[in-house]
Amino acid sequence: MQIIELQNFIKEKDYKPELKEKYFMKLVEEVGELSEVIRKEKRMNHHDIKGSIEEELYDVLYYVCALANCYDIDLEECHKLKSEVNERKWYSNENNHG
Numbered sequence: 001m002q003i004i005e006l007q008n009f010i011k012e013k014d015y016k017p018e019l020k021e022k023y024f025m026k027l028v029e030e031v032g033e034l035s036e037v038i039r040k041e042k043r044m045n046h047h048d049i050k051g052s053i054e055e056e057l058y059d060v061l062y063y064v065c066a067l068a069n070c071y072d073i074d075l076e077e078c079h080k081l082k083s084e085v086n087e088r089k090w091y092s093n094e095n096n097h098g
């Protein structure tokens with residue numbers, strides 16, 4: 001699955017741009033839940049995802065996508081542009097150290 005497909009999947013069932021601040025609050029909440037399961041090292045048990053790092057990572061990704069949808073942001077385009085920025089930064093750091 002590509003990121004844009006996940007964004008479209010979420011947009012079809014959960015798209016309320018007027019509630020973007022609530023999506024942001026949910027994102028922060030999910031990051032908190034992720035923090036807890038990472039601290040407790042709770043990995044998915046067989047196919048039971050509840051209360052695991054896998055579940056909370058997905059929840060964070062979900063709200064990142066929901067927020068991107070509110071702003072009509074294509075995360076794949078962001079990836080492309082940001083990769084170029086990081087690449088240039090990496091090369092200039094390389095040059096600074098070389």
Ligand SMILES: [Mg+2]
Nearest residue numbers: 030033056059
């Ligand atoms: Mg959660």
